[in-house]
Amino acid sequence: MTVIGWIQIFLYCAIVVALVKPLGWYMTRVFNGESTFLSPVLRPVERGLYWIGGVDEKREQHWLTYTVAMLLFHVGGFLVIYGLMRLQALLPFNPQDQSAVAPDLSFNTAISFITNTNWQNYGGESTLSYLVQMLGLTHQNFLSSATGIALAVALIRGFSRSSMRTIGNFWVDVTRCTLYVLLPICVVYTLFLVWQGMPQTLGAYVDATTLEGGKQTIAVGPVASQVAIKMLGTNGGGFFNANAAHPFENPTALSNFVQMLSIFVIGAAMTNVFGRMVGDQRQGWAILGVMGVLFLAGVAITYWAEANGTSTLTALGLSGGNMEGKEIRFGIVASSLFAVVTTAASCGAVNAMHDSFTALGGMIPLINMQLGEIIVGGVGAGLYGMLLFVVLAIFVAGLMVGRTPEYVGKKIEAREVKMAMLAILVLPLMYLGWTAVAVVFPPAVASMANAGPHGFTEVLYAFTSATGNNGSAFGGLTGNTMFYNLTLASSMFVGRFFMIVPAMAIAGSLAAKKSIPPSAGTLPTTGGLFVGLVVGVILIIGGLTFFPALALGPIVEHLAMNANNLF
Amino acid sequence: MLREIRPAIILLLLLTAITGLAYPLAMTAIADVIFPKQAQGSLIEKDGKVIGSALIGQEFKEDKYFHGRLSATSAPDPADSTKTVSAPYNAANSGGSNLGPTSKALADRLKEDVDKLKAENPNASVPVDLVTTSASGLDPDISPEAALFQVPRVANARKMPEERVRQLVTEHTQGRMAGLLGEVRVNVLALNLALDAATAK
Numbered sequence: 001m002t003v004i005g006w007i008q009i010f011l012y013c014a015i016v017v018a019l020v021k022p023l024g025w026y027m028t029r030v031f032n033g034e035s036t037f038l039s040p041v042l043r044p045v046e047r048g049l050y051w052i053g054g055v056d057e058k059r060e061q062h063w064l065t066y067t068v069a070m071l072l073f074h075v076g077g078f079l080v081i082y083g084l085m086r087l088q089a090l091l092p093f094n095p096q097d098q099s100a101v102a103p104d105l106s107f108n109t110a111i112s113f114i115t116n117t118n119w120q121n122y123g124g125e126s127t128l129s130y131l132v133q134m135l136g137l138t139h140q141n142f143l144s145s146a147t148g149i150a151l152a153v154a155l156i157r158g159f160s161r162s163s164m165r166t167i168g169n170f171w172v173d174v175t176r177c178t179l180y181v182l183l184p185i186c187v188v189y190t191l192f193l194v195w196q197g198m199p200q201t202l203g204a205y206v207d208a209t210t211l212e213g214g215k216q217t218i219a220v221g222p223v224a225s226q227v228a229i230k231m232l233g234t235n236g237g238g239f240f241n242a243n244a245a246h247p248f249e250n251p252t253a254l255s256n257f258v259q260m261l262s263i264f265v266i267g268a269a270m271t272n273v274f275g276r277m278v279g280d281q282r283q284g285w286a287i288l289g290v291m292g293v294l295f296l297a298g299v300a301i302t303y304w305a306e307a308n309g310t311s312t313l314t315a316l317g318l319s320g321g322n323m324e325g326k327e328i329r330f331g332i333v334a335s336s337l338f339a340v341v342t343t344a345a346s347c348g349a350v351n352a353m354h355d356s357f358t359a360l361g362g363m364i365p366l367i368n369m370q371l372g373e374i375i376v377g378g379v380g381a382g383l384y385g386m387l388l389f390v391v392l393a394i395f396v397a398g399l400m401v402g403r404t405p406e407y408v409g410k411k412i413e414a415r416e417v418k419m420a421m422l423a424i425l426v427l428p429l430m431y432l433g434w435t436a437v438a439v440v441f442p443p444a445v446a447s448m449a450n451a452g453p454h455g456f457t458e459v460l461y462a463f464t465s466a467t468g469n470n471g472s473a474f475g476g477l478t479g480n481t482m483f484y485n486l487t488l489a490s491s492m493f494v495g496r497f498f499m500i501v502p503a504m505a506i507a508g509s510l511a512a513k514k515s516i517p518p519s520a521g522t523l524p525t526t527g528g529l530f531v532g533l534v535v536g537v538i539l540i541i542g543g544l545t546f547f548p549a550l551a552l553g554p555i556v557e558h559l560a561m562n563a564n565n566l567f
Numbered sequence: 568m569l570r571e572i573r574p575a576i577i578l579l580l581l582l583t584a585i586t587g588l589a590y591p592l593a594m595t596a597i598a599d600v601i602f603p604k605q606a607q608g609s610l611i612e613k614d615g616k617v618i619g620s621a622l623i624g625q626e627f628k629e630d631k632y633f634h635g636r637l638s639a640t641s642a643p644d645p646a647d648s649t650k651t652v653s654a655p656y657n658a659a660n661s662g663g664s665n666l667g668p669t670s671k672a673l674a675d676r677l678k679e680d681v682d683k684l685k686a687e688n689p690n691a692s693v694p695v696d697l698v699t700t701s702a703s704g705l706d707p708d709i710s711p712e713a714a715l716f717q718v719p720r721v722a723n724a725r726k727m728p729e730e731r732v733r734q735l736v737t738e739h740t741q742g743r744m745a746g747l748l749g750e751v752r753v754n755v756l757a758l759n760l761a762l763d764a765a766t767a768k
Binding site: 075171311317356454474567 | 710749
């Protein structure tokens with residue numbers, strides 16, 4: 001670890017924190033339906049969309065209607081992607097003549113993108129036409145992230161409203177999020193990325209004759225426009241197979257830094273939106289504080305582990321850290337930071353190969369996802385995931401003092417706690433359950449690239465990443481098989497929607513309750529005690545759930561490495 | 568709830584058209600005007616022919632060139648399309664080795680490469696980036712240590728004074744952005760082009 005490395009990490013954190021308030025202010029205006037500086041241009045477009053779509057923007061929805069609208073929207077999104085992939089050979093913008101994608105891979109990819117996972121069983125430059133990349137993947141990057149944000153806003157309304165039956169209008173929330181938040185940032189961001197060296201072209205791949213006379217086919221494409229939303233919307237699905245490690249998908253140290261910022265910025269600002277909407281910004285800062293504690297702990301461990309390298313490297317006298325699967329322009333620190341950021345949020349883009357990380361360095365990304373990606377988290381998804389843990393923490397605190405727990409003026413009662421537990425328990429059911437099946441099913445075992453405990457970790461990571469809607473991978477695992485395409489798709493689906501529906505039920509039930517003013521017996525939820533309590537609940541629930549699985553994977557591998565056992 | 572079906576279909580189609588077609592196509596058109604070189608892939612041409620991209624590493628094996636990092640990229644086997652064969656620096660199929668820290672295959676590969684490099688230059692310690700594969704398999708850069716390590720071999724192959732080659736390495740060493748972000752590095756293709764130019768003189 002170096003001083004300049006830590007300076008980069010703290011600079012990163014400082015900029016994220018500095019952006020929380022302005023962006024939180026702007027997004028609160030957007031979701032409250034107020035006008036913004038972009039309204040003169042965008043408002044007519046917005047009204048046109050409602051008019052053609054038959055949406056009455058004044059009419060709000062019950063939580064169930066809101067959820068059904070969201071689900072219908074996703075059925076359509078699924079059909080669009082699946083259809084485009086199956087038919088890509090017949091459609092335009094296909095200069096490389098990519099053939100139709102197989103049914104199971106198309107199914108997996110379509111589920112992957114509507115759930116904001118972007119698991120890459122597809123090969124990017126070797127599998128997909130430009131049309132699929134744009135119309136299939138780029139569009140769903142926008143809509144799945146807009147959906148996540150809309151759902152979080154709906155849950156916030158549950159907290160901030162009093163005695164109401166409705167939680168907003170899904171169509172209005174998604175449209176406004178796309179038009180006023182995501183698109184304008186992406187337009188500027190795309191141009192920045194192209195300036196840094198990212199291609200943005202519809203031309204065919206370029207054939208080059210190298211200095212030594214060899215032939216090199218260089219894949220290009222409309223990369224920048226997709227990468228902008230891929231990062232900002234915490235989607236993470238790469239244009240290229242190597243994702244953000246590919247020099248075209250992340251050309252410079254600056255592009256890398258800004259990409260990391262863009263992963264966190266909306267998720268972090270959502271805590272401020274929460275604070276503003278419930279009428280006390282300190283409530284938002286307290287939640288961001290919980291996230292910050294867990295984040296910095298993860299960064300420190302991964303950076304330390306990667307800078308130390310492996311016993312194999314040390315034995316050969318190679319210093320400078322674990323550079324296997326890392327790029328020179330990022331080095332140890334920017335690769336470690338990126339890995340923690342991308343898994344703390346549910347982004348899943350990678351700028352280094354997580355499979356080649358040290359055992360402990362790779363365990364932190366795994367833990368980040370197993371905690372439910374609540375450390376900033378996916379856009380929107382991170383906030384509603386974190387609020388589920390807050391509900392539990394408040395409940396535990398209430399038990400300790402024997403009072404009905406309250407949070408930002410709402411009584412937390414049996415229904416909320418049950419729903420929160422349901423949402424939280426669904427995740428380990430999927431990733432532990434499917435991992436258990438995979439390790440005793442010979443065709444699934446054959447997909448492992450590494451032997452020994454590392455092979456087990458590859459499988460555990462895959463199902464964790466899919467269930468958490470992250471999308472990063474221990475890439476050695478051959479995921480493009482019938483077994484993994486179907487089981488991973490089911491993990492992504494359950495991990496997304498079985499968390500959303502209980503969260504929306506909570507939103508509905510909270511909105512219907514009366515707001516009560518805080519009394520002398522109310523636990524203050526803005527101070528260090530509250531932050532510590534939530535961190536504790538997260539770690540205890542998380543630790544009890546997945547520690548045994550970690551012991552079989554990264555922990556035993558670390559011990560084996562120190563004993564010079566190779567597999 | 569039935570009345571949600573119409574917006575589900577129509578808004579999906581309209582927003583798809585906006586974000587999936589209008590946005591990327593407009594960005595392509597604008598980028599082509601403002602940053603035409605980057606938008607096409609930062610291609611380098613020599614005598615009218617494309618010889619590569621400034622951002623994409625390419626394979627160097629000859630002694631007279633600086634070598635880049637190891638690349639684990641592959642390509643479909645021409646004999647059997649269900650299998651793949653090793654194809655370093657395949658810029659149409661990026662990827663890393665994905666070998667883990669306790670991999671025996673990785674340990675064996677490292678040992679073999681370290682021994683080879685020690686034989687080539689016994690006077691310097693082997694830089695870690697010369698024996699590890701990059702994440703993309705297309706890393707255009709190496710560390711300055713890795714470049715300096717290769718100076719004796721390159722100078723010998725080109726019958727150039729080592730001092731001159733070392734000077735070229737120094738000239739092509741790029742620092743951190745604003746002294747802060749990223750790592751110090753040398754772009755291998757740019758360095759090799761400069762070498763060729765210096766030899767031609």
